[in-house]
Structure formats: C-alpha cells, structure tokens
Amino acid sequence: MHIHKFEKIWLVFGIATLVFFLTVVGVSAFYLGNQPPSCLATVDVEKVDTQEPFNKPGLTKVEGKEWDYQLVYVASAFSYNPMKVEVPLGAKVKVIATTKDVIHGFEVAGTNINMMLEPGYVSEFTTTFDKPGEFLVVCNEYCGTGHHLMYSTIEVIE
Ligand code: CUA
Structure with missing residues (x-):
C-alpha cells in the first residue's frame, strides 16, 4: 500500500501528539494527582x-x-x-x-x-x-x- 508523503507526515504528527498528551495525563494522574500534599x-x-x-x-x-x-x-x-x-x-x-x-x-x-x-x-x-x-x-x-x-x-x- 502506498501512503502519500504528506499523509505520512500527518499520521506521525498525530500519533506523536497523542503519545505526548497521554504521557502528560499519565504523569499528572499517577505522580501528582494521587496524593494530597498533607498526606505523606x-x-x-x-x-x-x-x-x-x-x-x-x-x-x-x-x-x-x-x-x-x-x-x-x-x-x-x-x-x-x-x-x-x-x-x-x-x-x-x-x-x-x-x-x-x-x-x-x-x-x-x-x-x-x-x-x-x-x-x-x-x-x-x-x-x-x-x-x-x-x-x-x-x-x-x-x-x-x-x-x-x-x-x-x-x-x-x-
Ligand atoms: Cu462525608 Cu464522611
């Protein structure tokens, strides 16, 4: 299957953005959001x-x-x-x-x-x-x- 060059660029860009946001959400949920500051x-x-x-x-x-x-x-x-x-x-x-x-x-x-x-x-x-x-x-x-x-x-x- 042939993928047009520009389609490929956008596909990569889309996946990269998705991975980036999942990382941001994951990091904040598991490392920052899980523990209230007074509960150490x-x-x-x-x-x-x-x-x-x-x-x-x-x-x-x-x-x-x-x-x-x-x-x-x-x-x-x-x-x-x-x-x-x-x-x-x-x-x-x-x-x-x-x-x-x-x-x-x-x-x-x-x-x-x-x-x-x-x-x-x-x-x-x-x-x-x-x-x-x-x-x-x-x-x-x-x-x-x-x-x-x-x-x-x-x-x-x-
Ligand atoms: Cu509401 Cu305890």
Missing part, C-alpha cells in the same frame, strides 16, 4: 485502631515539639472519634487524622483547617486555636447516606 505518611487501614497515634484518639499534651498538643482523629462512616474535645485557648495544636474506610473530609468551620482524609494516609495540620468558642468539624467529601450526619465539635476554652 501512611497507615495500615486494617489496623488503624492499634497503631500510634490512632490507638489514642483525642487531645494529648506533647513535649519537645513545636506544637503543644496533638489532636488525633479517626474518621469512619459516619462519625469522628472523638465526638467532642476541649482545647485550651491559645494552644498550638497538631491535628492528625485518618479514615478507617472511605474518603472523608475534615473541615473545621470558621477556621483555616480543611483536610481530605484518605484511607491509608495520615493527614496533618498544625494550627493555633486563638478564638474561644465551639467549632464544628464537618465532612465535606460525600461519603454515603450518612454524610450529612457526620460531625464532631471542638470547644476552645479560656
């Missing part, structure tokens, strides 16, 4: 409850760190553990969270805390609670029928 550490989904620090959800005072407390959460459909915590006003807190099942959100309304919790990954966010009052932790990733029921509260006390 991993955790065994099957054993979340027995692994540090998720075996002790809640607020714990820490020593020798740049933050005063760690606040650990384990999310699952459709709740957070703990349901409620009290944090002293002005405390610098490292929030450490993960999920036992599907993707959940972790947004603290009225603050800049907003994380995505992915199975197998640890999400972290360090912040200072400098406003007193009650703050609602809500799930902002659709996770199933109980999605809208999923919440927890953080009370910042003086």
Whole structure:
C-alpha cells in the first residue's frame, strides 16, 4: 500500500501528539494527582485502631515539639472519634487524622483547617486555636447516606 508523503507526515504528527498528551495525563494522574500534599505518611487501614497515634484518639499534651498538643482523629462512616474535645485557648495544636474506610473530609468551620482524609494516609495540620468558642468539624467529601450526619465539635476554652 502506498501512503502519500504528506499523509505520512500527518499520521506521525498525530500519533506523536497523542503519545505526548497521554504521557502528560499519565504523569499528572499517577505522580501528582494521587496524593494530597498533607498526606505523606501512611497507615495500615486494617489496623488503624492499634497503631500510634490512632490507638489514642483525642487531645494529648506533647513535649519537645513545636506544637503543644496533638489532636488525633479517626474518621469512619459516619462519625469522628472523638465526638467532642476541649482545647485550651491559645494552644498550638497538631491535628492528625485518618479514615478507617472511605474518603472523608475534615473541615473545621470558621477556621483555616480543611483536610481530605484518605484511607491509608495520615493527614496533618498544625494550627493555633486563638478564638474561644465551639467549632464544628464537618465532612465535606460525600461519603454515603450518612454524610450529612457526620460531625464532631471542638470547644476552645479560656
Ligand atoms: Cu464522611 Cu462525608
């Protein structure tokens, strides 16, 4: 079969373009898009409850760190553990969270805390609670029928 010279050029050009775009899509999907920036550490989904620090959800005072407390959460459909915590006003807190099942959100309304919790990954966010009052932790990733029921509260006390 004889292919005209120009047809051949365009065919090669078309294939090259296709390969180029597939590479771009592939690279961004597998190397950049798969992991949210705050999820660098991993955790065994099957054993979340027995692994540090998720075996002790809640607020714990820490020593020798740049933050005063760690606040650990384990999310699952459709709740957070703990349901409620009290944090002293002005405390610098490292929030450490993960999920036992599907993707959940972790947004603290009225603050800049907003994380995505992915199975197998640890999400972290360090912040200072400098406003007193009650703050609602809500799930902002659709996770199933109980999605809208999923919440927890953080009370910042003086
Ligand atoms: Cu959990 Cu939506």
